[in-house]
Amino acid sequence: MDVTYQDRIPNNVGLAENRSLQRALEHWQPEFLNWWDDMGPAGSRALDVYLRTAISVEKNGWANFDYVKMQDYRWGIFLNPAQPDRKVNFGVHKGQPAWQAVPGEYRSNLRRIIVTQGDTEPASVEQQRHLGHTCPSLYDLRNLYQINVEEGRHLWAMVYLLHAYFGRDGREESEALLERRSGDQDNPRILGAFNEKTPDWLSFFMFTFFTDRDGKFQLCALAESGFDPLARTTRFMLTEEAHHMFVGETGVGRIVQRTAQVMAREKTDDPQKLRALGVIDLPTLQRYLNFHYSITLDLFGSDLSSNAATFYATGLKGRYNESKIDDDHVLRDVEHPVLDLEDGRLVTRPAPMLNALNERLRDDYIKDTIAGVGRWNRQIEKEGVPAKLEVPHRAFNRRIGPLAAARIDPDGRVVSEAEWAARQDEWLPGASDRAYVASLMGRVVEPGAFANWIAPPPKGIHYRPLDFEYVRFA
Ligand SMILES: [Fe+2]
Numbered sequence: 001m002d003v004t005y006q007d008r009i010p011n012n013v014g015l016a017e018n019r020s021l022q023r024a025l026e027h028w029q030p031e032f033l034n035w036w037d038d039m040g041p042a043g044s045r046a047l048d049v050y051l052r053t054a055i056s057v058e059k060n061g062w063a064n065f066d067y068v069k070m071q072d073y074r075w076g077i078f079l080n081p082a083q084p085d086r087k088v089n090f091g092v093h094k095g096q097p098a099w100q101a102v103p104g105e106y107r108s109n110l111r112r113i114i115v116t117q118g119d120t121e122p123a124s125v126e127q128q129r130h131l132g133h134t135c136p137s138l139y140d141l142r143n144l145y146q147i148n149v150e151e152g153r154h155l156w157a158m159v160y161l162l163h164a165y166f167g168r169d170g171r172e173e174s175e176a177l178l179e180r181r182s183g184d185q186d187n188p189r190i191l192g193a194f195n196e197k198t199p200d201w202l203s204f205f206m207f208t209f210f211t212d213r214d215g216k217f218q219l220c221a222l223a224e225s226g227f228d229p230l231a232r233t234t235r236f237m238l239t240e241e242a243h244h245m246f247v248g249e250t251g252v253g254r255i256v257q258r259t260a261q262v263m264a265r266e267k268t269d270d271p272q273k274l275r276a277l278g279v280i281d282l283p284t285l286q287r288y289l290n291f292h293y294s295i296t297l298d299l300f301g302s303d304l305s306s307n308a309a310t311f312y313a314t315g316l317k318g319r320y321n322e323s324k325i326d327d328d329h330v331l332r333d334v335e336h337p338v339l340d341l342e343d344g345r346l347v348t349r350p351a352p353m354l355n356a357l358n359e360r361l362r363d364d365y366i367k368d369t370i371a372g373v374g375r376w377n378r379q380i381e382k383e384g385v386p387a388k389l390e391v392p393h394r395a396f397n398r399r400i401g402p403l404a405a406a407r408i409d410p411d412g413r414v415v416s417e418a419e420w421a422a423r424q425d426e427w428l429p430g431a432s433d434r435a436y437v438a439s440l441m442g443r444v445v446e447p448g449a450f451a452n453w454i455a456p457p458p459k460g461i462h463y464r465p466l467d468f469e470y471v472r473f474a
């Protein structure tokens, strides 16, 4: 698995031996760079940023940390090493050798899976484009750019698969990935949450905690795929994804910590007083949490889905940790509980597991999320403040699936349209919350300094001190 860094496109897939593929990707490369200039982090071209760059796929030492000019960042194509004799591990082809080429009958489904994943990567870069102007510290600015370049690399990962395995269709899809725009009326990104705005750093940290975590679960499900190149590609993406969730979890955690410190010191939980002191009150944090959680739950798709059943049965997309689950991996006669509405109430009913696989992946996601929110609550406890953030009911504020047909509050109670209208500002960020958070967004770029509304992290990046110059302005 040699990595070639001398090539125009760094890779460990032997690109130099496949001339036509190399040429096709070298043709796409300038289009990608144009997109990055137009839609990537604004004003970052000339900055020197202390970044990690993927240089191998070995467990230890896959990344190199050094200053890189943003315009010189090298996006590469990296697959995890092949597992010898890997098999399809689930569905009707279970036990057959994993596919090294696309099975003809699954071509369009596989392409759709890859395009849908690929579309989220540039989308988040577009959503985060302007955040650099309001960074709370150099440390955080560097983390933003790190995530941005890696989402760019994730796009490369999917575009490689499209070019290498889907011929002309794949090339067309790769172009389209650079043409859609997050939030665009006429040509939006494919999935809802990726068309929302990420206007401030609280949204950014919530996004990377909640929505990048959806990425983790989707990638884990694809890492089980019987289509081996997809499995190997997504396995490597997961090593990068972990950092994105770290940024989200510690980002919100540091905001929570600062708020709880001020609450303890001033002996108050009054949002107005806390706002006057320049920190983000817990009810506002709760509303942001409710928003990002609910729109991310929608990303898993409809509760009952024949596509999900097909993707599983045909070996294209597995469950989270599929290979570690102890069952028949075919799931024909198994059931799974799903939520539904009946006479204006939420009810749980059994559904065929194969059709409920989106819901099953959502269950895994929810467990992981609750654990993370629990870690935020420990920050509050540590300051001796008797308050808590909570994960809302999974039926709250859903726009996809049967639950979208009703208004459901954070406790899982079906409410009338009138009650929803009257109380939605208690549950979701309203204009005044967004305006307050926006008012906090300044630009802190002095090494070692942090905005007042967020606590400094306990340590710097890659053994560097907190006052290290993580970003150098020319
Ligand atoms: Fe990604």
Ligand SMILES: [Fe+2]
Binding pocket: 151, 212, 215, 241, 244
């Ligand atoms: Fe990510």
